[in-house]
Amino acid sequence: MVQIKTPEQIAKMREAGLVVAAIHAATREAAVPGATTRDLDQVARKVLAEHNAKPNFLGYGGFPATICTSVNEVVVHGIPSDDVVLKDGDVISVDCGAIVDGWHGDAAYTAFVGSGHSPELVELSRVTEESMWAGIAAMKQGNRLVDISRAIETYIRRQPKPGGGRYGIIEDYGGHGIGTEMHMDPHLLNYVDRRRGKGPKLVPGLCLAIEPMVSLGTPKTEVLEDDWTVITTDGTWSSHWEHSVALTEQGPLVLTAPDGGRAKLAEYGITAAPDPLG
Template sequence: MIKLKSPENIAAMQRAGRLAGEVREAVKAYAKVGMTTRELDLYARKIIKKGGAEPSFLGYNGYPANICISVNEEVVHGIPGDRVLMDGDLVSIDIGTYLGGFHGDTADSFVVGKANPEAEDLIAATRESFFVGLELCVPGNKIGDIGHAIQEYVEDHGYSVVRALTGHGIGRKLHEDPAVPNYGRKHTGDVLRPGMTIAIEPMVNAGTHRVYVLDNDWTIVSADGRLSAHYEHTVAITEGAPLILTKCD
């Protein structure tokens, strides 16, 4: 069941979301070649705790870290550890914060060290596909309109949208109804209504859309080993333009 949020709820979600956005930008600025992904995870935790929040992901269905860090062919749910970041790596960070009874959820991808044009082009298309989908986030449109717009943009740029994973509703729980696929047909799915809060998160592969799960039962990788990028914001549907809750500016 979709849970509509009051203006007060959305304001509280914006506080959680702003912190998630601040963590996202801080981790991106902190990341350097030679660091381990665990170092980034612990840095993120420090900022989350300093902000008076808890990491949404830690312990969620047994997840063992504070944030998700996925590198190169890893799509999502990469577990931080001893992996050392190398020149030109594509790094995706997914961050959740729980503050004041609500969650914020955001993700971005970036390149560490020397330029990597292949990765940077993929990242740019992934980010832009989010904003193409965001334009459809107005009352009366449907969930399928968002996914169709994202898929069309991604495929027009020669990439593929991961189908095994979707965005989701969000609020007092990290994952709520409805599912928000990054693919699909226009005019299908739930009708968008003011008070809906959703996490829109294109996951885009350079090659095939197919993925599989590693033996750690968490990390999802592209089936052909090619690069993958991820971009996400928590968004509120309003009477007018959509409101991004995980901005930090």
């Protein structure tokens, strides 16, 4: 079952999305050399408390923290720890969510710790983020789910990789529906798998978390003994970007972007839907 939201419910999801955006801003500022990933988790907890919101990661399937902190070769679901101290040159992806009145927001970003990062890593993050926006731009009435997957994959495949070869589009994880739960139908691949068909039509009220994950090497992953931490099988570093997006009668609204996605969607000639919160 794909959950379709009313405008009033989308407004609640926008509230949750803005809390997620606030967590992003605070944790990005805190992601400095010498900080632990547990420090970032504490920052996120403080933001949630300030907004009277609940975390949707804490306790989800037994996950022990408020946010996911994935460093370097960790793709997703890294567990915050006092033992993981950020160093100059690290790359970290922070994935987090919030619940407001039972409605969820979920988003992720990649950040660079300190300075001196290679152009290859900077380009990896750029390609991943821009592929997410290509997918968001494909979230139009009349399209199908596969059109979002195609837009993401096409963007990544058209980008030349510094040093040659191809980027690895992570195969085992993807986007998802979101609403009264964090993970809902439909599952959204970041590449086209013709065996899965075209997927459902995109209609007003549909809300999706669009989240490409891309590595400098393999698309293959493995899960560590903690049953959460996902790493690339060849140890190459990765990037993860995500936004929660609502499709409305007036177009897409990026629920977890402070401006609702207005600036980036304008680059695609798309007008973002009006912000229900003004």
